[in-house]
Amino acid sequence: VTPAKHMDDREKGAPPTLRVLAGGVTPARREEDALVAAFLVGDDDAFGELVRRNEPLVLAIVRRYARTPEDARDLAQRTFLRAFEAARRSLRRAPRKDAIPFRRWLVRVAVNLAKNHLRDESRFAKAPLESLGAAESAPPAAAEALLHAERAARMRREVLRLPRRQREVLTLRLDTELPFAEIALALGITENAAKVTFHHASRRLRERLSEETP
Amino acid sequence: VNPCPEFDLAISLRSAGALEPDEARRLEAHLATCAACRAEAARADEVALLAKLPPVDDLERRAVRDLSTRTVEALHASERRAGLGKRVVAGVLAAAAAAVVVLAPAVLHKGPAAPAPSAVEAANGAEATWESPDLDVLWEDAQVVDFDSTSAESASDGTSAAVAAIDF
Numbered sequence: 001v002t003p004a005k006h007m008d009d010r011e012k013g014a015p016p017t018l019r020v021l022a023g024g025v026t027p028a029r030r031e032e033d034a035l036v037a038a039f040l041v042g043d044d045d046a047f048g049e050l051v052r053r054n055e056p057l058v059l060a061i062v063r064r065y066a067r068t069p070e071d072a073r074d075l076a077q078r079t080f081l082r083a084f085e086a087a088r089r090s091l092r093r094a095p096r097k098d099a100i101p102f103r104r105w106l107v108r109v110a111v112n113l114a115k116n117h118l119r120d121e122s123r124f125a126k127a128p129l130e131s132l133g134a135a136e137s138a139p140p141a142a143a144e145a146l147l148h149a150e151r152a153a154r155m156r157r158e159v160l161r162l163p164r165r166q167r168e169v170l171t172l173r174l175d176t177e178l179p180f181a182e183i184a185l186a187l188g189i190t191e192n193a194a195k196v197t198f199h200h201a202s203r204r205l206r207e208r209l210s211e212e213t214p
Numbered sequence: 215v216n217p218c219p220e221f222d223l224a225i226s227l228r229s230a231g232a233l234e235p236d237e238a239r240r241l242e243a244h245l246a247t248c249a250a251c252r253a254e255a256a257r258a259d260e261v262a263l264l265a266k267l268p269p270v271d272d273l274e275r276r277a278v279r280d281l282s283t284r285t286v287e288a289l290h291a292s293e294r295r296a297g298l299g300k301r302v303v304a305g306v307l308a309a310a311a312a313a314v315v316v317l318a319p320a321v322l323h324k325g326p327a328a329p330a331p332s333a334v335e336a337a338n339g340a341e342a343t344w345e346s347p348d349l350d351v352l353w354e355d356a357q358v359v360d361f362d363s364t365s366a367e368s369a370s371d372g373t374s375a376a377v378a379a380i381d382f
Contacts, residue, residue, distance in 0.1 A: 044286060051282040059278055064267055069277030076278065080285045081292065155264035173230050174266050180232055199226035205261045206254070 029101055036087055036102050051080050054103060058110050060175045064156070065114040067121065075117060079110045107178070107186035111168050118160060151212075158208045159201075166201035169194050217254035218244070225251060229258035 032053070038046035058076045066072035083105040090100055159167060165187070172183045184194040217225060224241045227233050233241065245252045 047289065048282045048286050051285050055278065055281050059270075059274075059281075063270075063274070069274040072274065073278045073281055073284075076281055077285045077288055081288060084289065152264045152266075152268070155261065156267070159265050170265070173232070174262065177231075195227060195232070196223065198230060198232075199223045202226040202229060202258055202261055203222075205265060206257045209257060209261055209264075 032102050036091070039084065040088060040091060047084070050084075050102065054080075054106055057103070057176055058106055061107065061110040061172065062114055062117075064159075064171055064175060065117050075110075075113055079106060079113055082113070083109045104182075104186050107172070107176075107182075111172070111186070115164060115168075154212065155205065155209070158205055162201050162204060165189075166197055166204065169197040170201040170205075173198055215250040215253070217251045218248060221248075221251050222254075225255045225258050228255060229262040 032050070035046045035050050035053075039050060055076060058079050059072060062075040062079065063072045066075055083102065086105050086109060087100075087102050090105070159170065162170065168187060169183055172178055172186070173180070178186075180194045180198070181191045184191040187194065189197070221241060221244055224233060224237055228238065228241060245255055
């Protein structure tokens with residue numbers, strides 16, 4: 001289950017549906033707005049519920065950039081705290097109907113924190129990819145599985161070497177399966193630009209793959 | 215061999231599962247007839263597969279099990295710190311305001327006349343400015359009221375007469 005789908009499933013306990021109400025507000029958005037409003041007046045339960053609902057999405061984003069599972073947890077925690085602060089400031093300035101949805105804050109903050117984390121971690125090129133590759137290769141000891149794990153680790157390293165915007169769009173799409181329209185809103189670009197950026201990232205990675213296996 | 219330019223973007227979006235149904239149908243029809251695009255589509259699929267993260271394992275699940283609890287606690291801790299900071303700032307501002315209330319009159323307005331120096335201070339001041347008197351000037355300024363009677367009393371000592379004149 002992907003994070004985006006997982007969230008909807010949890011809300012309704014049924015296959016995800018998208019119902020657009022008057023004013024373009026979905027029931028999920030309305031619920032989330034109510035939780036944010038409750039949190040802003042000091043409701044701790046609302047805060048916990050917001051974290052629980054959105055943690056699959058946030059973890060999916062930061063996981064690729066974390067050296068260890070604890071690292072991912074800490075990045076996710078920082079994402080929530082900063083996003084809440086951003087939402088608090090935003091709602092103080094803007095009327096509620098114009099406020100940016102909380103989930104979009106989360107995506108934006110998570111992407112920014114991940115970018116900073118990547119920049120700060122000089123040892124990053126080895127740690128997360130190799131640990132993930134090892135975990136992946138653990139169950140079947142077959143040579144073919146091992147080879148696949150190594151190729152996957154190399155490809156994930158190449159992903160991190162992509163230009164920043166290409167990396168952001170590609171990883172948001174692959175890791176969270178958010179629609180391109182939502183990725184575009186979170187990154188402040190058009191949907192078409194998001195699709196073209198994904199295409200450039202994919203082309204670049206294909207070139208790397210060709211160099212590896214001519 | 216390069217893929218057909220008009221399908222290049224669609225091949226990438228296909229690997230992300232992001233094609234609209236009619237776009238997907240059009241591309242699949244083309245792939246059935248174009249080997250170069252088929253090869254490129256296979257490569258794009260392979261990239262997407264390799265670039266994806268592996269599924270979440272037990273270690274990761276355990277690490278994030280208490281994420282919401284920890285995040286709520288972290289929020290409370292940060293709010294406590296912010297509250298303490300605000301109280302410290304408020305205390306400093308209150309102290310500064312009190313200092314202004316006390317000192318402002320002295321700074322902005324001329325205060326009451328300074329008290330007269332005490333006798334000791336006057337004496338100290340006198341000592342500090344003391345110069346030996348010029349006896350000739352003193353003698354000239356002295357008003358000798360009754361020189362004759364004075365000299366009559368101490369005719370043998372002219373100095374006494376001078377001292378008596380100073381004492382007046």
